[in-house]
Amino acid sequence: MADAPAAERAATGRAAAAPSRPRRLGRRILGGAGRVAAALPAALVLLFLAAPMAVLAISSLNATASLAFPPSSLSLRWYAEVLGSQEWAVSLRLSGLLVLLVVATTAALGTLAAYAVARGDFPGRRAVAGFALSPLMVPEIIIALSLLYYFQGLGLVNTIAGLWLAHSVVALPFVVRTVMVSAQNLDPTLERAAASLGAGRLRVFWTVTLPLLRPGILAGAVFAAVTSLGEVAVTALVSGANTTTVPVRIFSAVQFELDPSVAAISTLLMLASVLVMVVVDRFTHLSEAL
């Protein structure tokens, strides 16, 4: 059956390429449709992921005191209100301070632990890895209750130190996990090469290992920062009137009143997080570090 057109093509030589063009186009369209069919569910899920945050950002521009969506008229008045408010300013300062403390703590502890687990050779290595990651396996309410009870005994409830320690417990596993991935991909011959050139262990760690772990450390630091910046589950219980972080203030505001100023501060918080991530992503591929 295919012989006749083949012979015809052979007879007409080069010109035979012409009849295949519409068919090729048809296939391209079909292939395109297939790709759209495959991409459509993904697009819908991405929309689902982005929807509540987009809605929030748009609601924050409401000119009136209602959270109606879509807003009937737009203004930035709620942003002015939030940024001018003494209460939010205190919370913003506290959240900022906590981010710095938590990132420094977890990056240092997490990097060392992940390096030890991924590259060390000692008995119980796997147990240490499991222990360092175990806070991820424990439901958040349980960590919250245990820290609340523990801090009550130590007088750490409603203190900055208490929040710093609590956030660090929650954020540490994220750092350990991302750095562990980097450390596992580290070529051990590079460290041996440095040692063969006369570098001592500390110098090897400082000049070869740490720079090579940087993508993992940065990714972990971003996660630690974002975790601290958004932590509510534990913070809601161990914070108090003097130590209200931004998300906890949002949390209590949302429970009692719905007004666009909360949407405005939420949008600011969200933008700050996305900005941090996009900037860090330029230096290291977070998507690969996960």
Place this chain on the structure above:
Amino acid sequence: MTSPDPLRPAPAPAAGPAAHVVIEELAAGYEGTRVLDVPELTIRRGEFLSILGPSGCGKTTLLNALAGFVRPSRGRISVDGADVTDVPPHRRGLGLVFQNYALFPHLTVAGNVAYGLKVRRVERAERRERVAEALRLVGLEGYADRRPRQLSGGQQQRVAVARALATRPAVLLLDEPLSNLDAKLRREMRVELRELQQRLGITMVFVTHDQEEALSLSDRIAVLNGGRVEQLDTPERVYRAPASRFVAEFVGAANILDGVADGGGVLRIGDTVLRTGLPGPERGRPAVLALRPERVRLHTAAAEPASADAGSGGAASGVLGYRAFVGDAWHSEVHLAGGATLSARTHAEPPPLGSEVTARWSAEDVIDLTTAPAEEAR
């Protein structure tokens, strides 16, 4: 469009009675840079054709265009006379053995081999028979229930071949299938692969960067460079009569004598003057000659043959600057007066380092490539 049936007898194809795969005016490239430009290439039925070239020469693109993974920007590929240019890979009926074998890790050896047969809805009983037959063909009868990762590299390679052959493809494409094996195994697999191909009479297209592999396996070799076919010929012709300087240098070792003719068969390369043994182009014309190292004979001044040998053929004098035993021969380098260097591969042990030597060769061993650069420039 009917899918090509591998068992169908050959129709009368366009380009000669033996044409199996015909490539016409094929071009492919990413964003303007052309990585492949093949005006015409015909693969004969039942032949073992190697596509040989350095990395980046376009051989992988050519293979992927044949397999259907690269859409050519222009041109036509037909198999058994049927145009397959727009046919997706899974309807082309070709087989492909991957460089990393690409065995499905979640299937057993038998599961891997049966995969293509299940797709074709081959009956269970026949399927089992054909899987056993394919495994027998590659000498892995007892391995049906193993997982790929329980096999050695050589065994994995055999499974990949068996898997591709089980569907009885029209053409088997092989993408550097031996490059992940150690040297000894590679030589053994070469023999096995060639025997298998001759026994089955299947058309094989073998992509490689290893000239020795291409020479020892192929009926014909297509030497690719910069996306173009530089030469398509039998291994012997490619080696003895390379069509270009690139082919001469890439296939086997070659002394390239690139200079200006001085008349009377004398070539001047910078300050070096040597007798080529050829009547040579006329005085003042540029000339490029190639000379295989194993065709060069070395003579010390004392042992200079007095016979006619001294008079005919080419010769150049110099000092032996390097010598090394390489197993089946000696490799040496002669520093010619004037700065040029000539490599030689001899069975006799060369004189000690620093000896004054004369390198000699027969006129018929000189490969004249003078026209090749002009052709490139055109």
Place this chain on the structure above:
Amino acid sequence: MTRTSPTRGRAAGAGYALPAVLFLAALFAVPLARILELSLHPVDGTGNPLPEFSLVQYQRVLTEPFFAESLRSSLLTALLVTVLCLLLGYPVAYALARTRPGVLRTVMFVIVVSPLLTSVVVRSYGWVVLLSANGAVNRFLVATGLADAPVPLLTSYLAIVVSVTHVLLPFAVIPLTTALGGIDGNLRRASQMLGAGPIRTFWRITVPLSLPGVATGALVVLPLAMGIYITPLLVGGANRPLAGLRVYSQITSVYDYPVAAALSFTLLLLTLLCVTVLGSGFRFWERRLYG
């Protein structure tokens, strides 16, 4: 420190892990042990723990419907959310794994991880706005005539499932993307060369080989879903029968810490049981697949 350690050969690197281990011991293990101990005490009439030990709190948790019901509901919700996260996460992970690095991929990636980057209250608050009586969903329902009056979405179980799924989706997408991206593209090509079309190749090759990602995703999402309480509190109110909410209300309004601790530990045991069962199920499946 390790540098001068005499036992360097065998214990190489152990010293690096020490600070983190001590930190977690003091702030994670000890507090857990403290509430485990607390859960073993009965309480007096005002909720203060008594010195003697008993299992009465666990008895309450398992027999009083107020607690038992919440455990059952938490488990079912967590399983449902896990399945939803995997089903919804798969196409996104597939698209992410197949998209070459570039602007499109970065945008997709930012959207995927944006829930991780924004506080859980912000995310939940977004759902509150969307689902409230005059929110976008209700306006759409009323405008299109699908509903006569705004539907009370904010207190429905559906709202909780939707918002919890949303919050936990990135934890499923990320391991799925890693697993899908790690599949050698030649395996897909090999399948095609053997005659399998894209759909068959997807089901026979891609899906089985992405199983480790499915397992990781499930094992990460499930424990998170078991104890989640902020999101359901915001979108569903404090009275939904979920274990996390029950613990929260015991702490904040009843002040009965021992029963909250007992409920927490029962929840933890249930979580670990699920993770173990699920994990060994996946391991068995993987062993069957890969031999």
